[in-house]
Amino acid sequence: MDLTKKYTHSHQFSSVSDKNERRTWYVLLLTLVTMSVEVIAGTIYGSMALLADGWHMGTHAAAFCITLFTYRYARKHLHSGKFSYGTGKVGVLGGYTSAIGLGIVALIMVAESVHRLFSPLEIQFTQAIMVAVIGLIVNVASMFILGHEHHHHHHGDEHDDHGHEHGDHHHGHHHEHQHGHGHHGHDHNLKAAYLHVLADALTSLLAITALLVGKYVGWTWLDPVMGIVGAVVITKWAYGLMQQTNPILLDASISQGYQEKVVAEIEKDGLTTVTDLHIWKISADHYAASIVVVTPSKDQADDYKQALQKFGKLSHLTIEVNYC
Known part of the structure; x- marks a missing residue:
């Protein structure tokens, strides 16, 4: 019997998903196309609303680039032996980084909304509504592309959802164990990308509501107020994602x-x-x-x-x- 083969095992605990990576690529391309169209149209027609939303799309494109870089890095080092337990935490780190990005976006939204609340700007309602509708359509499409099966639930520590054979080490001896996974489990990297488009969809929906009320009722103050509401919700999502990823990155103990x-x-x-x-x-x-x-x-x-x-x-x- 080959003892080396029997008592040696892989330390690879990553869940690199080609399917999730492809989904992110599709959303990135959709975002870049929309961004280009809005920036070009805004420049030609002199629309600041279109220009602003176009560059805003660029921030989401940057977030998706982080997600894609994480997938590529995890795959590249999958069997390199560079990391003690493989690249399983790379996706978690990507999710944590994107959560920080979401938090920064929320802070900028609050600052801009408060400024507009006390220093109102003239709003071109028809044009602004058109931009918000475009943004909502693109983000809803992106949400469907990314999928939502991984984003509605949380597993507690007591939920035993993995069946593995176990290996052990006894006084320096390495014992073989296999890892059979029927699914890719928690993909915090994909969840972060999903939250980015979900946050943007929420922002567009709130903006459409506020703009319609402002146009037909005259409540222009509702626009910045909705911005603050959206920022609070996004902050909650970002904080929730950080709470999920932070313990993993810091090697927190099980319950x-x-x-x-x-x-x-x-x-x-x-x-x-x-x-x-x-x-x-x-x-x-x-x-x-x-x-x-x-x-x-x-x-x-x-x-x-x-x-x-x-x-x-x-x-x-x-x-x-x-x-x-």
């Missing part, structure tokens, strides 16, 4: 309850004691565990591995056994 269940399983013989335990995320969907046990029994690391197979979240398991 206390999950750790207690792992300890209880190992110590159920009444002889073994867990003296050190770390369980943390190494990608958006995978956890690593490092466990040190002290026992007077003759149990081997493989015995503890078998006992922990029910904990499907533990994709990479390292166990040190000390006999006492």
